Amino acid sequence: MSVPHPVLLGPGSDRTATGTGITEKVRHRFAVDGVPPTADAVVTAVKEDSSVSLLGDTAVRRVADRVRQDLVGAGPLASLLADPAVTDVLVNGTEVWVDRGAGLHRAPKAFGHPDDVRRLAQRLAASCGRRLDDGRPYADAYLPDGTRLHAVLPPVATSGPYLSLRTFRQRPFTLADLVRCGTVPPQIGRLLTAVVEARLAYLVVGGTGSGKTTLLSTLLGMVPATERIVLVEDAAELRPAHPHVVALQTRTSNVEGAGAVSLTDLVRQALRMRPDRLVVGECRGAEVVDLLGALNTGHEGGAGTLHANALGDVPARLEALGLLGGLPRAALHAQVVAAIQVILEVRREARGRVLESIGVLVPAGEQQLATVVPAWQRARGAGPGATTLTRALADRGVRVAPVLGPRR
The missing domain is CATH 3.40.50.300 (P-loop containing nucleotide triphosphate hydrolases)
Known part of the structure; x- marks a missing residue:
């Protein structure tokens, strides 16, 4: 049984559409068809889903962007990693903690289920050419944008999975x-x-x-x-x-x-x-x-x-x-x-x-x-x-x- 994808959306967002499992539907479709998850392909797949058929173009584009982040990006953590003030994003089980240079603070966002964190960690590790599974339950790697990734899976992570992401600052300090x-x-x-x-x-x-x-x-x-x-x-x-x-x-x-x-x-x-x-x-x-x-x-x-x-x-x-x-x-x-x-x-x-x-x-x-x-x-x-x-x-x-x- 597929676990619904986490919903980390702000007020007024298309919570219903994303919460119905559209990400899993699109992921399965791309896997079966062998279609790369480009931006246009994701938009097309989202539009064809009945759960968003009544939404306007702007709302559909917003859902499609979120679905693509879940497929190839950092998923629910993408907005935090994009914040120039953020230096570290830490996930403990389903909790999210953020450091903006003045110590850690718990983010209002949280994952719906530890399995969602596990999938995200494995996908990010795989994108860096690292193995992360029960046989090797930890990985240390760098994402293409320079963000440092460290992940630990249960049972080594007793209440995990744990994710540690240290962002890469594009503009060096002077x-x-x-x-x-x-x-x-x-x-x-x-x-x-x-x-x-x-x-x-x-x-x-x-x-x-x-x-x-x-x-x-x-x-x-x-x-x-x-x-x-x-x-x-x-x-x-x-x-x-x-x-x-x-x-x-x-x-x-x-x-x-x-x-x-x-x-x-x-x-x-x-x-x-x-x-x-x-x-x-x-x-x-x-x-x-x-x-x-x-x-x-x-x-x-x-x-x-x-x-x-x-x-x-x-x-x-x-x-x-x-x-x-x-x-x-x-x-x-x-x-x-x-x-x-x-x-x-x-x-x-x-x-x-x-x-x-x-x-x-x-x-x-x-x-x-x-x-x-x-x-x-x-x-x-x-x-x-x-x-x-x-x-x-x-x-x-x-x-x-x-x-x-x-x-x-």
Whole structure:
């Protein structure tokens, strides 16, 4: 027995027509006839259905658009994903939650039945070439428009299915945008510009959803147009507004367990592509060893992101990743200090994402282990590392001493 398709329509919409199962009728017709669900074909099929025969042309077109979204788009979630303010759409069973940059809020929309969520998740996963069924009840993929999809089916998802969709922003943020929305203070915006201009290597760190990719994309957009940026990512998320960007993306193995291409493989390939700026979208494994090696062999101005809770946690996190690559502890710390100069920490708060602090990597102690010293903190202003940072910029011909201001 077919479960009626979910009805997530606003006041005055054609609730009766859609609720009678017209989507399932059109889907069955296209499957039997082998007709592709183009916009015109869907309109024709909807018009021929008796449940909409009394509706006017405008209403029919509205129903047809909704049916096509259920067939080939994001279905009931399409309007949310189209909202430029939305960053995340989460589905828990039949509930829908939305983040518009200020935390999660429950949407007034809800799915009619978990089976509707399952069908939508499987169709979206299949459109990305991913398997999602009882044999493999989870999938991580990117939709054609760049939206990131993660889905988990029962019984792994105990009250699921669960869907997590992170939207892709078509227009990258500029530094002025980040200053305007309060993510970056104006005076620190000038400092970030100086870091890029001086070709200092930096890492953007923070928790999940804190805005690491957004900040990194913005800073890469400030790289001079005469330079070539080579991106290496596990999944293509970075979209800097720059005229000369080439991107490499990892590949998972096929059903036979062959054909995988790792981040480590891609970092090595990127070094042969004449990069002016080598960027690893997210350091999460042994590839950090290759990145450090690259940044220590003349590739200045490189960047990447790293999951870390605070500035002080960065050396330990890098050490853990470096050990995966077989690099001894002392050698790893020496490479970190020589390769990376600046750490940018971002944090997600109730009012949105903010640049929390800026640190510099310096050797400390008898063993000369990498240590992060705060140069600026949102709550305290300039820190003990401010002098080190301004000196590093001045050594490269960029003077920004007044930007950090007095230490509080």
